[in-house]
Amino acid sequence: MAKFYAIKKGRIPGIYTNWSEVKKQVEGFSGSDFKAFSTEKEAKSFLEESLPTLEREEQLDVEFDVPNDFIEIYVDGSYSSNPPIYGSGWVAVEGDESIKKKSFSGEDERYLKSNQVPGEVFGCVDAINWAKESGYKGVIIYYDYEGIEKWATGQWKANSDVAKDYIILYKQASCGIDVVFRKVKAHSGVNFNEVADKLAKSSLLxxxxxxxxxxxxxxxxxxxxxxxxxxxxxxxxxxxxxxxxxxxxxxxxxxxxxxxxxxxxxxxxxxxxxxxxxxxxxxxxxxxxxxxxxxxxCESGEDVVETLNVLNEETINTKQVEEKFNEVLPNYRFTSNKLDKTLKQATFYLSLDGFRYDYSDLPMPILRAIDHYLHVILQSAGLKTVTSKGVNNFAYFQKDSQGVYILDTLHEKKFTNSDQVDYLNLLYNFYRVHRHTLFHWDSDSEDTRVIETIEEARGLISDGFEMLDKYYILFK
The missing domain is CATH 3.30.160.690 (Bacterial toxin RNase RnlA/LsoA, N repeated domain)
Incomplete structure (x- = not known):
């Protein structure tokens, strides 16, 4: 017969169903106070004896010391019937500050009949996996849907598809990390629980x-x-x-x-x-x-393409963009989601058609990507490229008599070979010529220019990709 262990004083007070977990909370804890009961109701009554003024559910969520190697995570789920979709949201908390937020949604037909439940339980699994991958010894899961705990601990029998799959996923996720469950009231005003609720709802959008x-x-x-x-x-x-x-x-x-x-x-x-x-x-x-x-x-390169199609009233598909991307950047190596999406946006503009009075904005993504590579190259040589105010600092080049910018001689030895230095000089000059003449916002300037044809815009973007591909050859 299952027992319910009520810990009134311990590392993390609460109700437990596993003796090994109870030992972790009370062994070596001065003045520990706990007791075993045959029913959960009796265990709750034991805990509530010393708390006449507050609902025990909320009190449990506030007053206890969290071990240094544990992370607190609030999880919640949501559901929309039109179209049918469930969503998950969770927020990880250290002290009084959130350190990680996540939301996602799903449309698996097997789970839709369970409304928000799949969002609740899969949010819990995802949160535990993140905590484990982040190196925490334990995680405290705050929830308002009791199936999150009762299916995981075996108090509820799993009958639905979502419950059966949750048990399997929970066992995998909880292997190698301590998991403590704590219930909060839904929409009770507990700050981070409300944050998780908003994240879950926003995932439906x-x-x-x-x-x-x-x-x-x-x-x-x-x-x-x-x-x-x-x-x-x-x-x-x-x-x-x-x-x-x-x-x-x-x-x-x-x-x-x-x-x-x-x-x-x-x-x-x-x-x-x-x-x-x-x-x-x-x-x-x-x-x-x-x-x-x-x-x-945007969550992915596919979302970027979808967004740009709507924005530009185009019907360019993701496959076209991927094929073009592989063509213009054959030596590319993935390093960053943000960089990848910016490069995909630049690739999209290579396939863009239609008349506009001004095409000067189209090279912006490729020039922002080049900005990123300049930071990477200079930082690899130990040079600081951002000031204390967060402003770009590329002041490592001198203008020669021909108006060309050359890397300061004292920094040349910081690179492996002269080919890398020559490439850096070309990249920086390309950036200055186009970034400063196309996007000069600080004041009116005679140097500011307008790109009047789509052919010129495509040519500039293609030249930018050609330069970036050389980076992957010279800097391995």
Whole structure:
């Protein structure tokens, strides 16, 4: 017969069904207080004896010492019937700060009849796997759906497909890591439980974009923290960037972005708690630059292509982009999701058709990618490429009498051979010539130019890819 062990005083108070887990919580703990019961009700009563003023469910979630090698994770699930989809959300917490958030969704027909349950339990499995991969000895799972604990501990019999699969996945995930379950009330106001709830709900909104009648864009699945990271990057790269933030009564956060040098570049972004973000602004270099950064938040290269198709009213498929990508960058080695998505965006523009009055914004993704490679190359030589204020620092080149930038002689010896130095000089000059003349926002400049044909834009992008492919040959 199963026993319920109630630990009133121990490392992590609570109710346990496994004696080996109980020993971990009480052995060596001064003044430990625990007792075994034949029913869960008796165990709960024992714990509640000293807590007359608070609901025990909430009290358990607040007052105890978390071991240094444990991580706390709040999990939640959600469901939408139109279209049928379940979602998961979890947030990992250290102290009073979240250190990791994740949301995802699923549409497996075997699980849809269980509504939000698959979102709840698969979120738990994913959270445990992350904790184990991150090197934690144990994880404390906070949940509001009791099946998360009772199926895992054998208190409930698994009858549904989702329950049967959860038990299998839980056993695999929990192998090699201690798992402690703690229940919280749904929508009880417990801060991080509400965060997990919002993440689960936002997962039902597929990341992507659609155009609005007024020319604006609606982005799905992007939260405020991600937007603020993008704004920080824009501010670091553009001294004239200005950001105003206002919070409205309906939970919407309004951001107004502007840049002095781009008079058409005022952008208004409204971010809602539901995971929907509306972007409004005229077509401009600043708008394209901002969208390039926002597209890095898409979950995959396929999402980038889907988004760009909507934005440009095109029907280019992912296979076309992948084939073109392999053609223009045959020696590529994957190193970063953000870089990969930026390069896929540049590849998409090689297949873009249609008339526009100005094509100057199309090279932005390839030039941002080149910016990344310059950082990588210079940093590999021990050179700092970002100032304390987060601004690019490429001040390692001198302009010669012909107006060409050459790496300072004292830094040349930091590279393996002269071919690498020659390549770096070519890459930096390519970057300066095009980045500074196409996207010069700080003030009006005679050097600013406009790309008037799509052929010129494609040529610049192709030249950029040709230069980047050489990187993988020279820097192995």
């Amino acid at each position: 597929k990341r992507g974009v659609r155009t609005n009648r007024d020319g604006g864009l609606t982005l799905f699945g992007i939260d405020r923290e991600e937007l603020e990271m993008v704004f920080e990057l824009i501010g670091a790269e553009n001294e004239s960037f200005h950001l105003d933030t206002n919070t409205t009564m309906n939970g919407c956060v309004n951001f107004t972005l502007s840049s002095e040098g781009d008079h058409e570049g005022r952008i208004v972004i409204n971010c809602y708690d539901t995971g929907k973000t509306v972007v409004q602004g005229k077509e401009s270099s600043f708008m394209q630059y901002t969208l390039t950064l926002l597209l890095q938040l």
